[in-house]
Amino acid sequence: MESSIIKSQAYGKDRVRVVRVVRHADGWQEVADYSVCCLLSGAQFESSYTKGDNKLVVATDSQKNTVYYLAKTLPAEKVMVPEVFATEIAKFMVNKYAHVTSCQVKIITKPWERMKFDNRSHPHSFYREGKETRWTEAVVTKTNPPSNASLVADVTSGFYDLEVLKTTNSSFTDFWRDELATLPDMPDRMLSTKVLCQWKVVSKDIDTIQALPFDTIYNGAKRNTLDAFANDPRAWVHASVQTTLYIMADRILNEFAAVDDVYYALPNIHIFPFDLSKFGLKNLASDAEVYMPIADPSGFITATISRPATKL
Numbered sequence: 001m002e003s004s005i006i007k008s009q010a011y012g013k014d015r016v017r018v019v020r021v022v023r024h025a026d027g028w029q030e031v032a033d034y035s036v037c038c039l040l041s042g043a044q045f046e047s048s049y050t051k052g053d054n055k056l057v058v059a060t061d062s063q064k065n066t067v068y069y070l071a072k073t074l075p076a077e078k079v080m081v082p083e084v085f086a087t088e089i090a091k092f093m094v095n096k097y098a099h100v101t102s103c104q105v106k107i108i109t110k111p112w113e114r115m116k117f118d119n120r121s122h123p124h125s126f127y128r129e130g131k132e133t134r135w136t137e138a139v140v141t142k143t144n145p146p147s148n149a150s151l152v153a154d155v156t157s158g159f160y161d162l163e164v165l166k167t168t169n170s171s172f173t174d175f176w177r178d179e180l181a182t183l184p185d186m187p188d189r190m191l192s193t194k195v196l197c198q199w200k201v202v203s204k205d206i207d208t209i210q211a212l213p214f215d216t217i218y219n220g221a222k223r224n225t226l227d228a229f230a231n232d233p234r235a236w237v238h239a240s241v242q243t244t245l246y247i248m249a250d251r252i253l254n255e256f257a258a259v260d261d262v263y264y265a266l267p268n269i270h271i272f273p274f275d276l277s278k279f280g281l282k283n284l285a286s287d288a289e290v291y292m293p294i295a296d297p298s299g300f301i302t303a304t305i306s307r308p309a310t311k312l
């Protein structure tokens with residue numbers, strides 16, 4: 001047992017729930033609602049695992065306190081953008097504690113939509129529209145531990161549980177045929193998925209990363225996802241979830257130079273026409289109007305898409 005070695009370790013506080021309100025003089029208010037996970041790493045923590053030595057252990061309780069402390073003391077704009085808040089927390093940890101060489105902060109946001117009445121946005125009332133959830137994970141690392149000399153940050157951001165459905169303009173035909181293939185060609189089908197999309201910005205110094213337009217990238221990723229799903233003619237011509245995924249990611253990479261790669265996970269939530277021929281009713285192929293959603297199993301299409309390596 002005692003000859004075992006630690007291959008990696010990280011510890012901290014998960015599910016730190018914090019709500020930050022920004023109150024403007026004219027009565028307009030903003031809200032950010034977060035669940036934060038903060039994890040510290042460093043070789044000197046090994047003795048807390050192997051020798052029962054807590055001397056260098058920054059209590060997870062203290063890490064939780066730090067999240068609230070920073071939510072109050074940072075300028076509001078550094079708290080309201082989750083990517084910036086995550087990098088601020090991680091930067092604070094690696095700067096304050098010499099023996100912390102890397103800090104990983106994940107923030108899940110609870111999206112509150114501002115209420116609108118007669119097309120006018122309400123100054124301080126919000127509602128939850130869908131299940132779609134934005135999150136981010138920032139990792140800040142000392143380039144030359146244990147010195148504080150320089151820090152690099154990697155940020156991965158995304159959203160999950162964006163549910164979409166279209167009732168036509170999707171197909172799946174001309175696939176591999178053998179004795180195990182029973183699925184007929186589907187030249188026109190329903191398509192439904194629950195989108196998980198994430199994008200990565202790698203190895204930047206903190207100031208460069210914090211200057212990126214994270215809200216714009218998030219809104220653009222969502223817009224491109226929906227637009228490619230509903231409108232991109234290539235998704236219709238090539239016709240598979242795989243093609244739709246590639247088009248979505250390609251559009252995000254083309255629009256946002258700061259994004260290094262894009263990952264999607266797209267379950268193909270099957271909704272098949274219900275065979276009513278026993279009742280003398282035509283409800284298959286082009287006659288389909290009544291469908292049965294299939295809870296399980298679903299297809300599951302994933303890929304990470306990036307730019308081609310630049311030639312030197």
Ligand SMILES: O=c1[nH]c(=O)c2[nH]c(=O)[nH]c2[nH]1
Pocket residue numbers: 171172183239240241242268299
């Ligand atoms: O878009 C699809 N891609 C597949 O790989 C596949 N496989 C399947 O059964 N249906 C679908 N649909």
